[in-house]
Amino acid sequence: MKIKKILVANRGEIAIRVFKTAKKLGIKTVAVYSTADRNAPHVQMADEAVCIGEPPSNQSYLLGDKIIKVAQELGVDAIHPGYGFLSENANFSQKVDDASLIFIGPKPFAIKTMGSKLAAKEAVKKYKIPMVPGIDKAVLDPKEAIEIAKEIGFPILIKASAGGGGKGMRIVEKESELKSQMERAISEATSAFGDGSVFIEKYIESPRHIEIQILADSHGNVVHLFERECSIQRRHQKVVEEAPSAILTEAIRTKMGEAAVNVAKSCNYLGAGTVEFLMDAQMNFYFLEMNTRLQVEHPVTEWITGLDLVEEQIKIAQGEALSFSQSDLQIKGHAIELRVYAEDSLNDFMPSIGTLSTYKPPSGKNIRVDDGFKEGMEIPIYYDPMLSKLITYGKTRDEAIVKMIEAIDNYQVEGIETTLAFGKYVCQHAAFQSGQFDTHFVKDYYTPEVIHKHYNKEAEIAAKIALKMYIEERHLLKIPKHKSRAAIKNLFHK
Numbered sequence: 001m002k003i004k005k006i007l008v009a010n011r012g013e014i015a016i017r018v019f020k021t022a023k024k025l026g027i028k029t030v031a032v033y034s035t036a037d038r039n040a041p042h043v044q045m046a047d048e049a050v051c052i053g054e055p056p057s058n059q060s061y062l063l064g065d066k067i068i069k070v071a072q073e074l075g076v077d078a079i080h081p082g083y084g085f086l087s088e089n090a091n092f093s094q095k096v097d098d099a100s101l102i103f104i105g106p107k108p109f110a111i112k113t114m115g116s117k118l119a120a121k122e123a124v125k126k127y128k129i130p131m132v133p134g135i136d137k138a139v140l141d142p143k144e145a146i147e148i149a150k151e152i153g154f155p156i157l158i159k160a161s162a163g164g165g166g167k168g169m170r171i172v173e174k175e176s177e178l179k180s181q182m183e184r185a186i187s188e189a190t191s192a193f194g195d196g197s198v199f200i201e202k203y204i205e206s207p208r209h210i211e212i213q214i215l216a217d218s219h220g221n222v223v224h225l226f227e228r229e230c231s232i233q234r235r236h237q238k239v240v241e242e243a244p245s246a247i248l249t250e251a252i253r254t255k256m257g258e259a260a261v262n263v264a265k266s267c268n269y270l271g272a273g274t275v276e277f278l279m280d281a282q283m284n285f286y287f288l289e290m291n292t293r294l295q296v297e298h299p300v301t302e303w304i305t306g307l308d309l310v311e312e313q314i315k316i317a318q319g320e321a322l323s324f325s326q327s328d329l330q331i332k333g334h335a336i337e338l339r340v341y342a343e344d345s346l347n348d349f350m351p352s353i354g355t356l357s358t359y360k361p362p363s364g365k366n367i368r369v370d371d372g373f374k375e376g377m378e379i380p381i382y383y384d385p386m387l388s389k390l391i392t393y394g395k396t397r398d399e400a401i402v403k404m405i406e407a408i409d410n411y412q413v414e415g416i417e418t419t420l421a422f423g424k425y426v427c428q429h430a431a432f433q434s435g436q437f438d439t440h441f442v443k444d445y446y447t448p449e450v451i452h453k454h455y456n457k458e459a460e461i462a463a464k465i466a467l468k469m470y471i472e473e474r475h476l477l478k479i480p481k482h483k484s485r486a487a488i489k490n491l492f493h494k
């Protein structure tokens with residue numbers, strides 16, 4: 001069935017991202033929004049828009065039944081869930097199905113299986129996918145946990161089976177800390193995910209996060225679209241991503257790709273999905289989890305493969321077969337994404353709220369900005385603090401890095417703190433440039449002292465440039481030479 005009208009059960013940049021492709025394909029669009037987003041760009045961009053409730057997401061963007069009702073009333077064919085909110089809610093996808101609407105994503109069984117990290121490990125077992133050493137069932141008894149931890153060897157990681165977005169994880173260095181950390185993890189998981197199941201994994205010491213994008217259609221075809229490296233993280237959540245990874249060999253890429261395709265097969269996957277792996281210093285890789293939705297960082301894959309992932313999702317959802325096979329796919333060039341969060345990267349990445357008094361994103365060749373805000377808007381406190389995604393491209397990794405630095409320099413944001421300067425710091429760092437880094441980049445290199453030194457140096461350079469320009473152009477101001485000399489002297493005596 002051809003989809004003629006799509007409702008996006010989401011907000012911000014991802015709603016806009018989906019609308020863009022829908023428009024390209026001649027599909028009508030419906031936005032839903034909370035009262036906090038009344039004037040948001042995603043609402044203005046859609047052909048129709050319906051207010052579904054108050055700002056807190058459990059009174060708006062998480063109201064599945066209400067969203068389905070809106071879809072039925074407006075004659076919608078399909079619902080796209082974006083990421084976050086209802087995107088990994090098997091119940092919701094079932095209800096969409098039951099309402100004779102198309103859910104743009106996998107079937108409830110796949111969402112449910114992969115939504116539980118423990119069920120996921122169970123499902124992929126028969127495909128011999130390498131797994132992080134640990135246990136594959138929930139533990140409740142601290143005594144049992146200690147036995148397991150001793151066997152695996154400290155440090156270990158306690159993880160919430162239902163966890164996501166980097167939440168619900170606790171590192172335990174030694175036996176004496178295990179009981180209290182476990183209690184905390186259980187209570188955190190219960191309040192955040194409504195499921196207190198936790199399990200134990202070996203804490204991989206210098207891991208890189210490398211994930212594989214897959215696409216599966218309803219005709220049995222499954223392909224992978226290569227890897228994304230997402231090791232630059234804070235709080236176990238990604239900030240900088242790139243494709244391809246700077247370190248993968250063709251042989252490992254093929255192996256990881258095959259493993260990811262098998263993970264997708266293990267749950268009868270349908271649509272776009274991501275299989276996440278950890279890679280240790282010896283380049284062994286281990287299955288981490290599968291995200292059964294479009295990923296935040298999908299643009300880097302789009303750039304190196306030339307595909308529109310939302311278009312592929314829509315085609316698959318309407319029953320079409322993939323129009324290419326694995327051997328048709330090729331990596332072309334290099335792409336980097338920076339998540340521009342409304343956060344103060346000089347103050348432990350704490351959320352920075354306020355009004356976007358200045359907002360001028362960069363543009364130009366090899367620069368893409370996916371955003372959902374406009375100048376003058378307030379950043380609502382109710383949702384994810386991501387302001388935009390800045391993506392750059394180059395024929396080589398070095399070119400993409402240079403482009404990213406240039407784009408950051410041309411990105412003007414005032415009124416709130418952002419991760420833009422952090423992104424520049426990363427791009428200018430020797431470890432990142434050489435490709436030799438892991439998930440501890442922030443802990444290892446981004447200490448407040450180093451950063452302040454870095455910024456002071458930048459301020460000094462900026463002042464020197466300004467002075468040089470002033471000297472060169474002072475004739476335009478018609479200031480007599482001796483006077484401007486006195487003015488400069490003054491400047492330095494202050």
Ligand code: ADP
Pocket residue numbers: 083084085088162163164165166237238291294295296297384
């Ligand atoms: P990605 O997995 O696409 O790389 P994130 O981990 O940052 O990106 O998740 C994207 C968004 O989805 C964030 O807003 C995050 O808080 C949210 N999210 C991810 N997993 C879950 C989950 N299991 N429950 C609730 N929110 C989640």
Ligand code: ADP
Pocket residue numbers: 132157163164165166167169201202203204205207209233236237276278288289439
């Ligand atoms: P989420 O569902 O929150 O995305 P993941 O299992 O994907 O949880 O892990 C998120 C991040 O946490 C990883 O990218 C990695 O940085 C870290 N992490 C997870 N498991 C381990 C582990 N066993 N050892 C070391 N780091 C880990």
Ligand code: MG
Pocket residue numbers: 165276289
């Ligand atoms: Mg993850």
